[in-house]
Amino acid sequence: MKREALPAATHVASGTHVLADLNGIAADKLSDCAGLETLLRQAAEAAGAHILFSHFHAFGDGQGVTGVVLLAESHITIHTWPECGFAAADIFMCGSAQPELALALIENALQPQSRKVQAIQRSMT
Template sequence: MSSAHHASGQHLLADLHGVAPSVLQDGAALEALMREAAQRAGAHILFSHLHSFGPQAGVTGVLLLAESHISIHTWPESGFAALDIFMCGAAQPGLALDFLCQALQAQQVQTRTVARGDGSAV
């Protein structure tokens, strides 16, 4: 019987439009939301790093997970955030995405889902 890890997971890409600029400029608040999203999804946080590009500018950051990652890139001047949520194992990335969309109060959300490591060609 093999004990090898089966490499598969779900990768969600989301474009959030109509988000308040003040929310998209606050790195500390975004990090707290990303951490809450990971916990709600059943993921295990290893490390996080967010970088602010200055007052009234965007933020970029990543939450490194045992199951993979959540990343965000924001453009407050456009009310836009790009989210990347990849999780494998028993974690549920959809729960993280739902929480973040709701918490950021996005007016419009476009998502793409990519199955990773399942052996199928895209």
């Protein structure tokens, strides 16, 4: 007896992916590894996301930081260049999490003089 194939399960992944270029930030804010980790963890919580893990790395005294907060809903990352007053943030969240709330908290803390933000709706459909 031949079995009929079951229809393929359809999973529609959707979320909002926010990319932010933040310029004109005080260098001391961009080289504070522990401070940036605390900030991004707070941003995740403000967005209603669930933190799984975080890891941040400082490149040396007064130098940049790179970090990631891994979320059940995806991630928040940051990479900083204190010597240029620049930070690049990447916020991707699925489900009911609100990445715009995370970005608002990050911007409020870092106080950039200018910003360029792109929001992309991600979906398999």
